[in-house]
Amino acid sequence: MAYTSLTPLIEEGVLDEVLEGLGFLHANDHCRRNCTHCPAFGDTTPVQMTPFATLTRLAHDVGEAFRDRGITAQRSIVSWRISDPLDYHVRDGRTTRTTFDVARIWREHLGQGLYLVTNGSEGKRFARTALRDVAAAPEVVSQVKLTVTPCDQGWGSERYLHSIAEDIATLAPLWDLGSTRMEDPSGLRFRINLKSTRDRREEALEFMAQALELAGLRPGAAEKAMADPRRISAKDIYDLGSYVGDSPVVNAISIKGDNGKRFKSTADTRTHHQYGIYPDGGVRVIDMYEFKVYEATGESGAPLRVDLRSAA
Template identity: 65%
Template sequence: MSFNTLAPVVRAGLLDEVLDGLGFIHANDHCRRNCLHCPAFGDQSPVIMTPFATLTKVVSDVGDAYRERGRSPRRSIASWRISDPLDYLVRSGSGIRDTYDVGVLWRRYLDQGIYLVTNGSEGKRQAREALRRLAGDPEVASQIKLTITPCDQGWGTDRYLDNIAQDIAILAPLWDLGSTRMEDPQGRRFRINLKSTAERRDESLEFLEHALVVAGVARAKVESLMEDSTHVAVKDIYDLGSYAGDSPVKQAINIKGDSGRRFKPTAEARTQYQYGIYPDGTIQMIDMYEFQVYPVALGGEPLRLNVDGAADGRTRRAS
């Protein structure tokens, strides 16, 4: 068996089940951006990065396991969950690895481009360089979604406008390409998600129109882009909960049922239960409707991949 990192999953008799339900191999976990609409709001945990060598070993072994069975992933496998994929930045040997390098692993070993949902580069040099490399090598990405929202901590500042406009300008060429993400075959390789509450919709639309012009989009084209949901998707904000409790966003849509538990079925986009491989090597079950994570345990011990040098809770960033 060449995929030795998966040996504990094989011994547990869960390999086929995990492969069928695999939705996440985390390059990074936790987020300190503190966007109000995100379930990571209030998270004070260190941002954890999976060392690139460990990530390479896990992704290649997962790919080998699929191929040995004559199968392929049933869905897009994300490298993030409630974290921003552009925050992945680690030293590897004498160089630095970022989200683009993660995408190369996905294309090489999982036979799919990487799917990214990001609030943008925030003007960080390496994050913006990752966007440039992704735009210049589009087969590495299946789809990139840039979230624009008044819930971002930088909203209303000139810096936020400039950063968003520059990110749009970098990614704009991908509008000409179709999505290769299996969940959105009719979409574009690049899409803007404009997320706001109803009371801030007009403000958000006005901002986006201005940002597109600053990004260099011809005024004559701005209106058609904003009216095409494959280019710009205007979305509501739901109360998905957060590390601080309920969402701090005023007028976020309440999805709590009579039991008091949140439940947002989205069967057209995702299955309810998915497996995730986390930076510490543990296998966890994610309820994508209830927004809860459940560790997979055997005999009272967490099921963990056979990896050395997995992330241990400390922030691992390139300096």
């Protein structure tokens, strides 16, 4: 059998179930960007990166298993969750692998472009290189969303403004392409999500206008982008909780129910429960409405894992 890294799931009799519910194959996990609106706010866990050779083999094995078992992926399989995909960079021999390399193996082995949601390159050389490579080979991504928000730790600095402007300039050609992400077939390949609380909306819009000007868009392109929600979408910030409890964002919209639990149903764009394979080989169940993660167990009651040794 070609997909030996998945043997533990076969032995537990859950491979088909995991494939049908698979939403995440983590290249990286955990985040130290500390954006205040993010559930990762306050996370002090070291960032985890899956070695590129291991990630490549896992993507290969998952793709083979899909084909051999006649299962079609029901959603975009992403390489991140509460982390930023552009933070992925690992040494692979003499080569530094980035999110662009992750996107290539998604296209090759999983048959879909990689879906990216990022708060930007932060001026990091490897991240900017990844964005330039993506822009030059857009078939490797299904959609890229750049989040611009006053909740970013760099908000208000010249460095943040210029970094966002450069990222926009790099990705702007993707506005000319349609999305290939199955959850957004009518969208564009690139979108900016301008996330703020309602009382900071004007501040955010003013920043956006500045960034577009610095990005050097051709005449009329900035106005067109601001007026088209498929290009720039102004969104409210919800209190999704964080590692330290409630969101520290003032005036974030609460999604707590009468039972005190957060629950944001998005049945039109995501399945409630999805499986994720993590950099440590663990397989976990992710509650996409309540923003919680649970250990997945097999018929024996033992935690589910994949075999990273055979994937290396």
